[in-house]
Amino acid sequence: MQDSYRHKGMRRQLVRVVREKGIRDERVLAAIGKIPRHFFFENAFLEHAYEDKAFPIGSGQTISQPYTVAFQTELLELKPGDKVFEIGTGSGYQSIVLLELGAEVYTIEYQKDLYDKTSWFLPEMGYKPNFFYGDGSQGMPRFAPYDKIIVTAGAPTVPDALIDQLKVGGILVIPVGDAKTQQMLRITKTAKNRVRTETFTDFKFVPLMGEDGWGK
Template identity: 85%
Template structure:
């Protein structure tokens, strides 16, 4: 795996594009600028690696659009040392951004093929989140509570289990809607039985699979 001067230049251009779209968090932009996204692509598709778009990675999933990753990461307001639970490991790109922001990352994947592939691949890049295989729509209660939870797939509703597994003061970022489009929500747990919900832009994610997602 080679990260050349050309690749770094392409990343700088990608950061410029993401910044122009409204991302202001310099730590998030620095993470996007550091991570060699082309490592996730076969050589034949290298020209797509630093375009601001999603790209198929198999099993009906995609590596998310860099702007989308940056948008969710900015909303999450990750602080170094935060325990962050990610639902939908996918390619692992979002998990790496969270690690670059200083988070202690717990990430779960529903698709066995992707789980196995990413669990092997990320350590080869020097990144070692805590990997889990299973139904992320039910959360990961064994390691709760979490400071932050991020869902990288479109949910029909906000799963109660995720609110339950947030600490008071914690933040959940989740896209909620139908199969065609979802609204990005940031939910802050202000007390044990109370939340504050903020609504942001519309996005299109692959569906959240599982008991409290779109059942498969």
């Protein structure tokens, strides 16, 4: 795996594009600028690595658009040391962004082949989140509560389990809608049984699978 001067120049251009689309958190932009996204691509598709778009990675999943990754990450308002639960490991790119911002990351993947690949590949790159295989729509109560929760797949509704497993003062970022488009929600848990919900622009994610998602 080689990260050349050309690759770094392409990343700088990608950061400019993401900034022009409205991302203001310099820590998020620095993470996008540091991570060698081309490592996730086969050589035949290398020219797509630093375009601001999603790209298929198998099992009906995609590596998310860099702007989408940056947008969700910025909404989390991460602080170093935050315990973050990520639902939908996918390629692992979002996990790495969270790690670059100093988070303690617990990440779960529903697709076994992606879990197997990513749980091997990210440590090869030097990144070691806590990997799990299973139904993230149910949360992961044994490590709760979490400071932040991020869902990287489109959900039909907000799973109650995720609210329950969030600390008071914590933030859940989740796209909610139908199979075609979802609105990004930022849900802040203001008290044990009270939340504040903010709604942001439309996105299109792969479906959240599992008991509180779109099924198996």
